[in-house]
Amino acid sequence: MRLGIVFSIGLIVFALTGQSQTSGGMGKRDPDALKTIAEVEMELMPLTGRIMNGTSTEEKYHANNEFAPRLVQLLKRPESFDYPFDSLKTISILKPKDNTFRIFTWVVTEVESDTSRSLYDKHHSHSYFGLVQRKYVQSSGKEEIIVIGLREGGDLPRTREGMVTDQNNWFGALYYRPKHQEELLAYDGHCYEAVPKSGKKNDSEIQKTKTTTTITFVPGNFKKRMLTETERPLIKTHKWEKKDVRYYLLTGWNGWGTESNYKVVECMYFDPEDSTHVVFGAPVFFFESIPKSRVLFKYSENAPFSLNTGEVRRGLFGILKENMIVFDHIAEPHATKEMNMYWELGPDGTTDALWFQKRLGVFMWIKDVEVVSESPGKQSVKELKRQFRIHERQAKKAKRTDPSAQPLFYE
Numbered sequence: 001m002r003l004g005i006v007f008s009i010g011l012i013v014f015a016l017t018g019q020s021q022t023s024g025g026m027g028k029r030d031p032d033a034l035k036t037i038a039e040v041e042m043e044l045m046p047l048t049g050r051i052m053n054g055t056s057t058e059e060k061y062h063a064n065n066e067f068a069p070r071l072v073q074l075l076k077r078p079e080s081f082d083y084p085f086d087s088l089k090t091i092s093i094l095k096p097k098d099n100t101f102r103i104f105t106w107v108v109t110e111v112e113s114d115t116s117r118s119l120y121d122k123h124h125s126h127s128y129f130g131l132v133q134r135k136y137v138q139s140s141g142k143e144e145i146i147v148i149g150l151r152e153g154g155d156l157p158r159t160r161e162g163m164v165t166d167q168n169n170w171f172g173a174l175y176y177r178p179k180h181q182e183e184l185l186a187y188d189g190h191c192y193e194a195v196p197k198s199g200k201k202n203d204s205e206i207q208k209t210k211t212t213t214t215i216t217f218v219p220g221n222f223k224k225r226m227l228t229e230t231e232r233p234l235i236k237t238h239k240w241e242k243k244d245v246r247y248y249l250l251t252g253w254n255g256w257g258t259e260s261n262y263k264v265v266e267c268m269y270f271d272p273e274d275s276t277h278v279v280f281g282a283p284v285f286f287f288e289s290i291p292k293s294r295v296l297f298k299y300s301e302n303a304p305f306s307l308n309t310g311e312v313r314r315g316l317f318g319i320l321k322e323n324m325i326v327f328d329h330i331a332e333p334h335a336t337k338e339m340n341m342y343w344e345l346g347p348d349g350t351t352d353a354l355w356f357q358k359r360l361g362v363f364m365w366i367k368d369v370e371v372v373s374e375s376p377g378k379q380s381v382k383e384l385k386r387q388f389r390i391h392e393r394q395a396k397k398a399k400r401t402d403p404s405a406q407p408l409f410y411e
Contacts (some may be wrong), residue, residue: 094183160293332343
């Protein structure tokens, strides 16, 4: 049965990446072309239930193999970009405030009682799938819908904290919306592409090097950032071309195995020269002197872990408040240094934060912070005072008009 699962995953990857990505030419391959979006959504809804709650791993992948290509074709329709897909409850759908794209992610959890387990046995019992639906505006002003498939990579997660990857080597996560955040956070920055200096090589070699060199997107001040090992050899032979870019912040969950989980925070952005190229990761997360391209938090299956956004006190006497990425500080009980004992990793009761430095365009780690508002539904003192002043003004205005009127604040 393991070979059947491998074959099923291969078919899904082909469906996500091997078909035409733009909205043109859809009718020839789309069996749902004559159906409305709502009709196709109703047919996809039971498939998502089987993906989540199937009785066997084979059944889940079989349902996913049917679900993924139909969703790809559906998202190629221009009118689908603003369709909410509310009935697909197990599919995460996120978008930024500028409404330029949407990212769809979902997970296939393998059945624990299955004798074949997973491709990676107990160390990897989840497989992740994703799509990016982008509304791209061409130089002529014409809009087109581009659907980009995300293919999960197979390397160990720890090696990925320093890597800049793309849609063909995706970390794999179920992205979610943090508390107090309606859309994906977006930041404007710069990208720097390593291009061979003129005179060093002929045109064909320059073009070859340019297409094979990884594009590194760096927000903020490039000169003050430490170069990675990949970039250092390029200093003498290459020059850096600077371009403006907007990058988006993602938070996600990865149930890596039966003993431990991951949560991740990373950046996502689009290649300015290739509308179908999505890049994940940027060296902007500073815990020490060397930046990370993404942050991975590994914690026990038996311990809760929070990764959200919230207001944090800062400055002298904690007068100032600023919105930051807040997360539980993970500790190892009994001061153990055996990193194979992942089931013991969990929060120690304190909270850390990642604070965005707008001038430098990077996130700095702050240890042991005080979170002012972390739970939804609770109003800050500042907001309560504002509402009180509004009611007070309304009451005074009503009393001037009608002296016998009761104060509105007590109604």
